[in-house]
Amino acid sequence: MDPREHDPLSRDVDQLGRLLGEVLTELEGPEAFRLVEEYRAGTKALRAADPWPADFGPAGEALLARTAALSLDQARLLVRAFSSYFHLVNLAEERHRLRVLRLRQQEDPRA
Helix, strand or coil: CCHHHHHHHHHHHHHHHHHHHHHHEEEEEEHHHHHHHHHHHHCCCCCCCCCCCCCHHHHHHHHHHHHHHHCCCHHHHHHHHHHHHHHHHHHHHHHHHHHHHHHHHHHHCCC
16 A cells, blocks of 8 residues: 555645646646656656765656756646646645644544
């Protein structure tokens, strides 16, 4: 069983990410979705290797070269997509904080 199933914040973030992907595909097309997913997967792989590297090595250089080759429209699309994603994550975190505070209040009404 996926541990995120028991973590409401992770579950919310996953769901919002999937919904954003659906909206992106519907509004911008499957090619735009593939571009965003390419960057999401690429940056995730870089962080998985070492979350605080001094240098991302050849994979990082390849991603930088890919980024330099983007058209202005593609770069704009990536910025908008990731900005939207991080706004959604912030909303999910706010919701989670309220959820935790509500649970604490239910457990100890004096708190």
